[in-house]
Amino acid sequence: xxxxxxxxxxxxxxxxxxxxxxxxxxxxxxxxxxxxxxxxxxxxxxxxxxxxxxxxxxxxxxxxxxxxxxxxxxxxxxxxxxxxxxxxxxx
Amino acid sequence: xxxxxxxxxxxxxxxxxxxxxxxxxxxxxxxxxxxxxxxxxxxxxxxxxxxxxxxxxxxxxxxxxxxxxxxxxxxxxxxxxxxxxxxxxxxxxxxxxxxxxxxxxxxxxxxxxxxxxxxxxxxxxxxxxxxxxxxxxxxxxxxxxxxxxxxxxxxxxxxxxxxxxxxxxxxxxxxxxxxxxxxxxxxxxxxxxxxxxxxxxxxxxxxxxxxxxxxxxxxxxxxxxxxxxxxxxxxxxxxxxxxxxxxxxxxxxxx
Numbered sequence: 001x002x003x004x005x006x007x008x009x010x011x012x013x014x015x016x017x018x019x020x021x022x023x024x025x026x027x028x029x030x031x032x033x034x035x036x037x038x039x040x041x042x043x044x045x046x047x048x049x050x051x052x053x054x055x056x057x058x059x060x061x062x063x064x065x066x067x068x069x070x071x072x073x074x075x076x077x078x079x080x081x082x083x084x085x086x087x088x089x090x091x
Numbered sequence: 092x093x094x095x096x097x098x099x100x101x102x103x104x105x106x107x108x109x110x111x112x113x114x115x116x117x118x119x120x121x122x123x124x125x126x127x128x129x130x131x132x133x134x135x136x137x138x139x140x141x142x143x144x145x146x147x148x149x150x151x152x153x154x155x156x157x158x159x160x161x162x163x164x165x166x167x168x169x170x171x172x173x174x175x176x177x178x179x180x181x182x183x184x185x186x187x188x189x190x191x192x193x194x195x196x197x198x199x200x201x202x203x204x205x206x207x208x209x210x211x212x213x214x215x216x217x218x219x220x221x222x223x224x225x226x227x228x229x230x231x232x233x234x235x236x237x238x239x240x241x242x243x244x245x246x247x248x249x250x251x252x253x254x255x256x257x258x259x260x261x262x263x264x265x266x267x268x269x270x271x272x273x274x275x276x277x278x279x280x281x282x283x284x285x286x287x288x289x290x291x292x293x294x295x296x297x298x299x300x301x302x303x304x305x306x307x308x309x310x311x312x313x314x315x316x317x318x319x320x321x322x323x324x325x326x327x328x329x330x331x332x333x334x335x336x337x338x339x340x341x342x343x344x345x346x
Contacts, residue, residue, distance in 0.1 A: 021314045021321075024310050024313075027307065038303055045310065048306070048314075
């Protein structure tokens with residue numbers, strides 16, 4: 001479990017949101033050009049999951065499996081600690 | 092200090108047929124310097140409200156006049172006092188099946204009408220009115236002439252010349268003053284309902300392709316909120332993502 005300040009947490013949320021927005025827009029363009037939803041990069045789900053986790057961080061209510069069954073909670077924990085947003089805050 | 096009207100979007104119902112708004116202007120007596128009151132304009136002097144709705148997806152404006160005569164809507168005084176107003180699609184387009192309150196980004200304008208000037212010369216095809224003192228008119232944002240709203244061109248106008256954006260559509264001799272409040276709303280309630288229904292239907296089937304659609308749609312809604320709330324906002328991307336999310340979930344529309 002990470003221990004971060006409120007300011008760090010807010011910065012991480014903002015950064016994670018930006019990652020999600022970029023990935024969502026890319027996947028939208030992919031679908032718009034006739035792409036198949038089954039071929040959308042898993043990174044979209046991961047970035048969404050990461051943002052939800054950060055937003056719920058303080059309450060501890062977040063269960064990734066509740067939102068995305070494509071990600072195992074253990075895998076998610078690893079992703080959570082290695083995601084770029086965290087690296088930005090804690091180089 | 093001049094009146095500065097404010098419009099608050101409250102919510103959208105899950106059927107896409109009702110939105111709830113509130114006149115958030117406030118009152119001088121409550122300490123709101125730009126609110127309704129003796130200096131800026133009394134609530135009792137409001138002649139009419141106009142609510143104008145347009146979607147990002149197409150250019151049509153839908154206008155609803157609220158003059159206190161409809162038993163389905165609050166009185167002008169109640170609206171000005173901050174009572175919530177429920178706008179249903181059939182108020183804008185009676186008897187029509189319309190998507191104006193479906194998920195997506197909508198642009199909302201509230202115009203509050205006060206008495207203007209009479210005895211002026213408004214000429215069809217012209218964009219200017221002269222011959223009067225327009226100081227008070229310039230406190231407003233638009234004028235209404237025989238039911239047609241014209242935006243004031245504040246860069247060109249002076250106390251002696253009132254310019255509008257565009258041209259007058261007919262000859263007339265009077266106008267009233269409109270104060271405009273604008274807000275935009277990101278509507279996603281229908282999708283949230285479809286998402287809940289889809290999740291119920293998909294219990295125990297987590298590995299199916301259908302989950303990929305549902306999750307992608309959820310990601311799009313979340314990202315759309317990011318684009319909508321960003322500074323500066325990107326309403327176009329927010330709208331496109333919500334519409335794409337809606338398409339991904341449309342098989343659950345009949346829930």
